[in-house]
Amino acid sequence: MCGIVGAVAQRDVADILVEGLKRLEYRGYDSAGVAIIDNENQLNRARRLGKVQELADALQAKPIAGGTGIAHTRWATHGAPSEINAHPHMSSETIAVVHNGIIENHEQLRSQLQDLGYHFSSETDTEVIAHLVHHELKSAKSLLAAVQATVKQLEGAYGTVVVDTRDKDRVVVARSGSPLVIGYGVGENFIASDILALLPVTRKFSFLEEGDVAEITRFEVNVFDIDGKPAVREAKESEVCHDVGDKGEYRHYMLKETYEQPTAIRNTLEGRLQGNMLDNQTFGAGADAIFQEIEHVQIIACGTSYHSGMVARYWLEALAGVSCNIEIASEFRYRQSHVPKNALLVTISQSGETADTLAALRLAKEIGYRASLTICNVAGSSLVRESDLAFMTKAGAEIGVASTKAFTTQLVGLLMMTLAIGQHHGMSVEKQNDIAQSLMTLPNKLEEVLALAGSIEELAEDFADKHHALFLGRGDQYPIAMEGALKLKEISYIHAEAYAAGELKHGPLALIDAEMPVIVVAPKNDLIEKLKSNVEEVRARGGLMYVFADASANFSSDDTMKVINVPVCDDLIAPIVYTLPLQLLSYYVAIIKGTDVDQPRNLAKSVTVE
Numbered sequence: 001m002c003g004i005v006g007a008v009a010q011r012d013v014a015d016i017l018v019e020g021l022k023r024l025e026y027r028g029y030d031s032a033g034v035a036i037i038d039n040e041n042q043l044n045r046a047r048r049l050g051k052v053q054e055l056a057d058a059l060q061a062k063p064i065a066g067g068t069g070i071a072h073t074r075w076a077t078h079g080a081p082s083e084i085n086a087h088p089h090m091s092s093e094t095i096a097v098v099h100n101g102i103i104e105n106h107e108q109l110r111s112q113l114q115d116l117g118y119h120f121s122s123e124t125d126t127e128v129i130a131h132l133v134h135h136e137l138k139s140a141k142s143l144l145a146a147v148q149a150t151v152k153q154l155e156g157a158y159g160t161v162v163v164d165t166r167d168k169d170r171v172v173v174a175r176s177g178s179p180l181v182i183g184y185g186v187g188e189n190f191i192a193s194d195i196l197a198l199l200p201v202t203r204k205f206s207f208l209e210e211g212d213v214a215e216i217t218r219f220e221v222n223v224f225d226i227d228g229k230p231a232v233r234e235a236k237e238s239e240v241c242h243d244v245g246d247k248g249e250y251r252h253y254m255l256k257e258t259y260e261q262p263t264a265i266r267n268t269l270e271g272r273l274q275g276n277m278l279d280n281q282t283f284g285a286g287a288d289a290i291f292q293e294i295e296h297v298q299i300i301a302c303g304t305s306y307h308s309g310m311v312a313r314y315w316l317e318a319l320a321g322v323s324c325n326i327e328i329a330s331e332f333r334y335r336q337s338h339v340p341k342n343a344l345l346v347t348i349s350q351s352g353e354t355a356d357t358l359a360a361l362r363l364a365k366e367i368g369y370r371a372s373l374t375i376c377n378v379a380g381s382s383l384v385r386e387s388d389l390a391f392m393t394k395a396g397a398e399i400g401v402a403s404t405k406a407f408t409t410q411l412v413g414l415l416m417m418t419l420a421i422g423q424h425h426g427m428s429v430e431k432q433n434d435i436a437q438s439l440m441t442l443p444n445k446l447e448e449v450l451a452l453a454g455s456i457e458e459l460a461e462d463f464a465d466k467h468h469a470l471f472l473g474r475g476d477q478y479p480i481a482m483e484g485a486l487k488l489k490e491i492s493y494i495h496a497e498a499y500a501a502g503e504l505k506h507g508p509l510a511l512i513d514a515e516m517p518v519i520v521v522a523p524k525n526d527l528i529e530k531l532k533s534n535v536e537e538v539r540a541r542g543g544l545m546y547v548f549a550d551a552s553a554n555f556s557s558d559d560t561m562k563v564i565n566v567p568v569c570d571d572l573i574a575p576i577v578y579t580l581p582l583q584l585l586s587y588y589v590a591i592i593k594g595t596d597v598d599q600p601r602n603l604a605k606s607v608t609v610e
């Protein structure tokens, strides 16, 4: 949520900052800005409402020179999207600040600063940081000391970067609740909220930890921990490749990422499965001992990741014989819950930085969970660093706000986790073999599914004038129906709901008419006859259905139903296989509706605020 880039270099940094913002735009895209200190020690700022390209155009028309600068792409929390509320925020033409997060005590700080004579020019919470740093500098001996004194007064979450015209070759940064990564160059250094922003200029990174404040110059990085003591944050080379921000031949990142799923899953499986045996490093050192001991699994996640956790509950209880609960992070963190004996807390997150999920993990550690495991796509992220065990999905960078390949690789990780836990809880060798073999068939199966794109694109036409849609599934396809509905609403803005098909008669049947398309996820499994009864209930009330099923389920198209034949696959992997047609359906509906597929309105990819 909100993207930050900063640089201290000898060369002009405007282009580096703007390229970084473009790569971070998935984090927020309602306004953008830069502030750069030039050779005359003047702060020059440019801000624009709208996408980063608006800012890029403005800088092209009126370039800003200078080697020290900060930049920001915003997802509004306090104050509407506008040029005035866009970052960087300034104090007295000397201090400029960018910020990601929410300062919860901003009203109180604002009134204290107003009493001191500070004038506010925006409605944001962030502006208090700029004025506070300015105020602290009246007595502090350095910018670093002023920022350290400032952050002590802040309540809430922040990743913030500050520059001062009176100390022009330095940026000072602070992290609490919102991630920041330092990028090391040769004779130049950088800061950003995500390594993606800095891949064009360096591959060497270190992550700041909670409470860290750091000063960064061209030649030096000095980090101080929450107690103000010098700290070492080890720098590592990243394996993420430079061109991840490239759409290649595809019209949108979402489409590219949908098509990358067979490869992403091959990468996620590679080196981890030998026969039916999992490499014992798959979940990290100590996993065997933990899996042996646990008697219960509690899964916590948000958004799409929550849906993958819902599927895992079906798998863990049916295949591994271990009880499992799943809860949305923002609920779990604010209620008093019972902690079962020997319980494993599993978080699932693409970004590894989702504020509610991270807070839930921290709470779980305090209230007595036996151990924690994260299924995550970003190495070095907060969830990975703070969990006892980690399974890294190898989806590669996901840029489209609507999650696709991160979701299906999470499901692969969760099925492997089911296998790993099951091996310690009496899972039969036959079942272990079934899981392993099904997983190995998955990439090729998904390639077959992607070949359905043409027919799904045709189907999408039917949705162009619709305002609502209902998704139905049963068993482990119920969460897939939920994910299908989420995708459709996220990117096409059509109101979509998912129901466990058995619940139809308890309410949603009242909505059925020809204007309410009903999408049914119907692989042939133990529940197919039950689902067919639900389909008949819809048909009898004049509903129009779109049924995704394999040929053996014996549905046929007629006036009330269009059937899309999905390749036959093993039940174990069916939730993953049936996800792809629903992703494609949402994508093509969004194309017809002309929405901004990769950056849908009001959303952001990495939700680092509550």
Ligand code: G6P
Pocket (backbone or CB within 6 Å): 302, 303, 304, 305, 348, 349, 350, 351, 352, 353, 354, 357, 401, 402, 403, 603, 604, 605, 606, 607
């Ligand atoms: C946002 C994104 C979703 C994502 C959710 C959880 O809402 O738009 O795509 O599923 O956050 O994010 P996480 O990074 O924790 O998976």
